[in-house]
Amino acid sequence: MPTLARHERLAGAALAALAFIIVALGFFAVIGEPPLATLLSMAEYAVGDRYSLSETLVKMTPILFCALAAIVPARLGLISVGAEGQFHVGALIGTGMMLWTQPFDGWLLLPLVLLGGAAGGALYGWLPGILRARLSVNETITTLLLNYVGVLMVSAAVYGPWKDPGNLGWPATIAFPDAAVLPQLFGTRVHAGLLLGLLLALCLHVLFRFSRWGQSLDILKGNVRVGRMMGLDYRRHVIIVMALGGALAGLAGIGETSVIQGRLQPGISVGYGLTGFLVAWLAGHNALLAIPVSFLIGGLIAAGDTLQLFNKIPASSATVLQGLMFATALAVPGLIALWRSRRG
């Protein structure tokens, strides 16, 4: 990828935003909607009132976690696209914890459920991590394939042994008891998971910047051989970042399942994993920047749902817009470099 100076990066971000708005207007024109009016309604549906804003924050929560799940491995130069699968396995193990401990119904339930979610995700990140560390198997391909298996594992559980007979055939587990659910905030669907996500983003940012671990990751990302000569264990770091990233996505999965869905069932994620990957990329793999970017994309998705409801535009338009946003962001640095070389 072309490298740019700092002021060019800033200009690039502004240019990318502008280019995206033009592309989005073009998209609305192509699907036969009034471009400017539709774009303005989207903005209104994302942040226009208290309810819209709260729904944006609800969507932002799993996206932020999944973005962090992609950012941690990326600090070592790994391209993990496995958040979707880790999200599902986290939801699966966390729900298993709930089912297992549910008769006891004490204060311990919530931490156990969250721990189960993190552990499930970590395990599902560890697997491609160890394959990468031991056999150099490309982590992008393994994580992409494992995603489908993770989603199907949840289906197998909720259509099979975990199906609650009281649901009259609907494939879902029993509902999470109140003691196993994170508290919700301001009387909306927004839950404490958002605060946890913000805190984790901040902690990760500080660790990447100032800790020895962060330095080791930077060195190994730059050059594995140099890192080795300094006594750093590349393989161990690969496994750590992959498992840690997995744990973050697993937390997103169990949070979404327990608070928003209330039970484990199919369709707990609407592509949060891939969206998180996009956010990580747009944020330049900076944990702090992931916060505003996931807010933005959360708003885009929430607005897409409302657009479907009120303007009869399918919610998949939000997916198209995400793809176009990603493509625009990838194109802009190259365009700037091209323009720079033309000027000589």
Add this chain to the structure above:
Amino acid sequence: MDEATLILIAGWVAAILRSATPLLFVTLGETLSQRVGIINLGIEGEMLAGACFGFAAAATTGDPLLGLIAGGAAGVVLSMVHAGLCIGLGANQFGSGLAVWMIGLGITSFYGRAFVGGQVDASGSLGGSWLGDSPVLAQLLDNLSWTALAAVLLVLLAGFLLYRTRTGLAWRTVGEAPEAARAAGLSVPRIQVSGVLLGGFLAGVGGAVLSVDYTQTWAQEMTKGRGLVAVGLVIVARWNPYLVLPTVLVFGGAEAAVTRLQAGGFVLSSHVLASLPYIIALLVVVGAYAWGRRGSGMPEGLKGVFAVRGS
């Protein structure tokens, strides 16, 4: 072997080849793209677009051939985005591929809604009166459409072009040593764009074969990661078009065998069964890394983007 056994085997071969045809096109497309040094994860979106727009064209015109052509065209259009981003503008290939995948996902569920649950006629079978009265051949060819034959012939043609012609030499040089290719006066970007667009065309045709010929219906996200499986199988086939044929057939055979286990008394959840293609793909990819020499057969030009950075 008596005739009954032969008929049984012919039935198996036909079933495997039939279900493997879409994947053959897609894996061949990804192989050609990677041979010129460009990884295309967007092939998943290109296959999906091929399935969607191919089905739409076949359903509206009633002509399966037009469906395949429209599918190929849809694949080309999406692969132009990938080519523009990573060859024209030097963007990261993994990122660009995922962007293309996302665009394909969104556009097909946007425009595909009108066609969900529709039906089309498949393209003609290879069988017919010209076979004479051999029941073995009839069992084999009646169940195969000409797309299966086309896929096998294309594999051979691609292998021949790549290893036996000047164009193929140019393509391989660009993939192996872009600097040397440039020094030899080849236009690297032009050849890379050709590879990516041809790959996109084949992926689109593969998707259209899936919806028009195999399932004869369209459903949202119906490719379900088949394109990504193809990216894995390219590694197993060591970036060699000829090896794409046995790799895809063994993969399809393993899948068919496990599916048949169920008929043999093993009761498996349908969700476990559905996850088998990914698990098998994962196992063969890991096996290719574990037992092959690392990254063997990988075009040199790919190594910068691909795995061989660490350890």
